[in-house]
Amino acid sequence: MPAVGLGLSVLRPVFLLLLLVLPAMYLAWRAWPPPLARRRSRLTLLLRALLVALLVFALAGVRVSTLPQKRAVVAVVDLSGSLRADSAQQEQAVRSLEAARGAADAFGVVTFAHDASVEMPVSDHPEQFDTFQTKPDPNFTDLSGALRLASGLIPEGYARQLVLLTDGLQNLGDAASTVAALRAEGVRVDLLAVGTPPTSEALVVATEAPSELREGQTLNVNVRLRSTVEAAGTLTLFVDEQEVTSRTLTLPAGTSAQSFEVPNLGVGLHPIRVELQVKPDTYADNNVGTAAVRVLGRPTVLVLEGTAGEGVNVQAALETTGVKVERRLSAQAPADTTTLGRYDGIVIVDAAADSFPGGSLAAIAASVKELGHGLVTIGGPTSYGPGGWQGTPLEDALPVRMDLPNRKDKPKVAVVLVMETMEDPRADQVVLGAAEAVIDKLSPDDQVGVTDGIRGFLVPLQPVTDKKAIDQKLESASGLGDPPDYGEFISMAGDALLKTDAPLKHIVVLGDGDADYQAQTSVRALIEGLRAKQVTTSTVGVDVHGSQPNMAFMQDMATWGGGRFFQSNSPSQVPDLFLKEAQVSLRPWFEQDPFFPKVSSAGNLLDGVPLDAFPQLGGYVVSTPKPASEVYFTSPKQDPVLAAWTYGAGRAVAWTSDSNGIWTAGLLRSPVSQSLFGHMLMWTLPTATGDRLAIESVPSGDGFDLTVRGPETSGAVLSVGLVTPNLESLSQDLVATGPGTWKGHVQAGDVGTYLVHATLAKGGSTVAASDAAVSLPYSPEYLVFGRDEGFLRQLAHEGSGTVLSSAALAWKQPSLPVPINSEVFWFLLIAVACLWPLDIAMRRLTLTPRQLGGLVRAMVTLRKPEEIELAAPEELQRLRRRVAGMRRRRPAGIPTVMTGTAGPASDPSPAPSAAADAPTDEESLSARLLETKRRRGSG
Numbered sequence: 001m002p003a004v005g006l007g008l009s010v011l012r013p014v015f016l017l018l019l020l021v022l023p024a025m026y027l028a029w030r031a032w033p034p035p036l037a038r039r040r041s042r043l044t045l046l047l048r049a050l051l052v053a054l055l056v057f058a059l060a061g062v063r064v065s066t067l068p069q070k071r072a073v074v075a076v077v078d079l080s081g082s083l084r085a086d087s088a089q090q091e092q093a094v095r096s097l098e099a100a101r102g103a104a105d106a107f108g109v110v111t112f113a114h115d116a117s118v119e120m121p122v123s124d125h126p127e128q129f130d131t132f133q134t135k136p137d138p139n140f141t142d143l144s145g146a147l148r149l150a151s152g153l154i155p156e157g158y159a160r161q162l163v164l165l166t167d168g169l170q171n172l173g174d175a176a177s178t179v180a181a182l183r184a185e186g187v188r189v190d191l192l193a194v195g196t197p198p199t200s201e202a203l204v205v206a207t208e209a210p211s212e213l214r215e216g217q218t219l220n221v222n223v224r225l226r227s228t229v230e231a232a233g234t235l236t237l238f239v240d241e242q243e244v245t246s247r248t249l250t251l252p253a254g255t256s257a258q259s260f261e262v263p264n265l266g267v268g269l270h271p272i273r274v275e276l277q278v279k280p281d282t283y284a285d286n287n288v289g290t291a292a293v294r295v296l297g298r299p300t301v302l303v304l305e306g307t308a309g310e311g312v313n314v315q316a317a318l319e320t321t322g323v324k325v326e327r328r329l330s331a332q333a334p335a336d337t338t339t340l341g342r343y344d345g346i347v348i349v350d351a352a353a354d355s356f357p358g359g360s361l362a363a364i365a366a367s368v369k370e371l372g373h374g375l376v377t378i379g380g381p382t383s384y385g386p387g388g389w390q391g392t393p394l395e396d397a398l399p400v401r402m403d404l405p406n407r408k409d410k411p412k413v414a415v416v417l418v419m420e421t422m423e424d425p426r427a428d429q430v431v432l433g434a435a436e437a438v439i440d441k442l443s444p445d446d447q448v449g450v451t452d453g454i455r456g457f458l459v460p461l462q463p464v465t466d467k468k469a470i471d472q473k474l475e476s477a478s479g480l481g482d483p484p485d486y487g488e489f490i491s492m493a494g495d496a497l498l499k500t501d502a503p504l505k506h507i508v509v510l511g512d513g514d515a516d517y518q519a520q521t522s523v524r525a526l527i528e529g530l531r532a533k534q535v536t537t538s539t540v541g542v543d544v545h546g547s548q549p550n551m552a553f554m555q556d557m558a559t560w561g562g563g564r565f566f567q568s569n570s571p572s573q574v575p576d577l578f579l580k581e582a583q584v585s586l587r588p589w590f591e592q593d594p595f596f597p598k599v600s601s602a603g604n605l606l607d608g609v610p611l612d613a614f615p616q617l618g619g620y621v622v623s624t625p626k627p628a629s630e631v632y633f634t635s636p637k638q639d640p641v642l643a644a645w646t647y648g649a650g651r652a653v654a655w656t657s658d659s660n661g662i663w664t665a666g667l668l669r670s671p672v673s674q675s676l677f678g679h680m681l682m683w684t685l686p687t688a689t690g691d692r693l694a695i696e697s698v699p700s701g702d703g704f705d706l707t708v709r710g711p712e713t714s715g716a717v718l719s720v721g722l723v724t725p726n727l728e729s730l731s732q733d734l735v736a737t738g739p740g741t742w743k744g745h746v747q748a749g750d751v752g753t754y755l756v757h758a759t760l761a762k763g764g765s766t767v768a769a770s771d772a773a774v775s776l777p778y779s780p781e782y783l784v785f786g787r788d789e790g791f792l793r794q795l796a797h798e799g800s801g802t803v804l805s806s807a808a809l810a811w812k813q814p815s816l817p818v819p820i821n822s823e824v825f826w827f828l829l830i831a832v833a834c835l836w837p838l839d840i841a842m843r844r845l846t847l848t849p850r851q852l853g854g855l856v857r858a859m860v861t862l863r864k865p866e867e868i869e870l871a872a873p874e875e876l877q878r879l880r881r882r883v884a885g886m887r888r889r890r891p892a893g894i895p896t897v898m899t900g901t902a903g904p905a906s907d908p909s910p911a912p913s914a915a916a917d918a919p920t921d922e923e924s925l926s927a928r929l930l931e932t933k934r935r936r937g938s939g
Contacts, residue, residue: 007065009063013060015061065820072105074107074122076150078194079113080138080141112146114702116150122155139779150162176791186816197786199282207272218261223258225257229253234247234248236275267300267324273777274290276289301681304327304347314347316674335357337752346364351387365393369729370722371721380621398654400623401623401624404622412503414447416451417510418453418493419451422544434577444464447464456489484515497535508540509537512550544571595635605642610672613670619662650686653683693768695774699780704754705744708758710768719758724750754773756771
């Protein structure tokens, strides 16, 4: 493909107007010709015109256009699920394409499915392709994104061509528009059809069930099936992950349907799943169908407790309101949408953030914000700030922040560090240094003590008034001991702490957990006894022995003591863990002076609660109200005790005191407690509206199309909130497509159950609302098989390409005649720089051909040139002869001006020598030339 010059293009054509200077230059040259020979004068005019033209072309951005002489081809390979059985065929096609490459051509490979990856960068010396190494997500097909990525890989200077290996079954993006846009950019797109439909394939096309039922209604499930050939097997129905029925069936070739009836479902959300097992069949991915139905009835609430039994009082109070209550440990919090969707509200009772499964706090917060569920949090020693809620999704959902207010009367802290050896003297020095860092965080009013595991207190419990002296004691320690039983030193620490008046008393045990297991019962009783006396215990376990039972014992001690457990595998991690514990446990999170809460808001949350007989409280967890929250109870220090707010589509309430008698013994003995806790929950639960919305969904592309039908309401907005199977939250508004009908597409990149909450609102008030669960049982890749031949031909036409019969033919196709534009700006400037001295020389220098030849020979041979006597131009020589003649005819009476010593005038002396006359003649000639130039300028 030889390069062909096509012409010039201009980036900034407005600068070409400067070429009008050229006619003006010619007119000036005609009016005032230079004192040069006619031929030389014309040459200088042409040279200057060329210089001006070159400068104008450079400013205008003139570019030279040529056709490329080499080609770059990128193989764009579809590795989606529908082509899973054809990967060997595609690998062979890529190898054939690479083998047919020309020596100067470039080649690369891009693989794609849901996303696109560079399998082989575009290069004129590519590595030999063998098998696919990239593994894109096979659940969707995005032809458009892959084509855009591939076209961007081709460097400048090549004819650009893409070869798309696909079955044409896209379910994301718009490949036809992308191909048309690439053609406009000079990229040719050819197609190589791959993929063959399976000879035998059976699948569940859809599982249809109503989204809502009333309690007592029978559930009807309709399953639509399809098979390419006759197949026999079983179809099994599961409800709530329990097998309900299984039937033997024979599927005809084509479509068929099966129906089931399920009576007496309880209130709540029930997941439905059907499984098809037949032979013959190729893909098992599409042999499952899912749906979900919500049975309406009384609300269901989940109580999550940090320690077993802590939620009993709250459960009893809530059951008096008529709601159905389930109670479980926070470690068993729902971590999937199917379980989360069963509950209308969640109550968290004194549970630390690290006691929840991963992702569950985010799911709870999303259920409030997007689904309109209720949330109530109850305080205690391991809740709010001391429970590590700061910075979690739970804090985002609550009306209070886990920040301490700035107060001058900060309560005192007393802490004892119970330490033992790490079986290495150097490691002991590291942990002693960590103790110094913890002490540095304390104020002079706080108290600290350190035990050494040998004799007892290395640093007796004392105020932190002289940190330098305490640090010296730690640095001078001879070592740490390895006690057989932690009980002795924990008891020492507890006795010392109980003698102080510090409101916050805390023990931190640092050890490897290798104490006597026989003493665990007594240690538990000791720690729980101290906790009952408001002395909490945290532990830092260093697994130097690689023993899981040792670490389990350390974790148990933290649980018994109501504190936190940190585990590390190396003593080097202890300083960070100590500081983390100091930031949580050694801060004044608690106010424990008895007080009567002050009612600070008249909102409807407290309607029906007998406030005139509200008992005294003994304390609470300190927090800071958020600006948009409504604080119903405050403490004498203006801290929130009861706060509430609206979070997204739902509501949340924070009670910063407890529910187990730590600070609420009087409240629990009073009938006010049941009324208070019941009203807190009922305020958060979704309120029933007069109308409900009908929610329908149809899988489409990488998500599903939602259609919501409800009452005709002019000016109303319909919004939907979703929680995805991976517990992420989404929200968007749907578009009104008709009276009482709204539609929209929801992007859903994961297979599973999506919880949907639709709300129709006008003027800030809810007109109607409904919940639904939308299921995507499997990827759309396994719904349709074969090739879309018509779409493949359309893509080839849009891309000025063809549907290839073999991969190697791609290199024989003509490339699009798209020129390559080359910038010549610097070339033009260099040409100007070279021609400018020539212009000067043409006007100032006159060399005979012999002199010019000698000068060129000297430059080529790098020798010193001969002395050159420059000949004056003919015009200058004529002027010189005329001046000399006039001097010879000068009258005798005209005096001559001489340089030198003054003397009397005399007759002219004989003509001076040539050496003396030459300067005088030249000066006179120069003066005359200057005078002539001046007159022309003034004229």
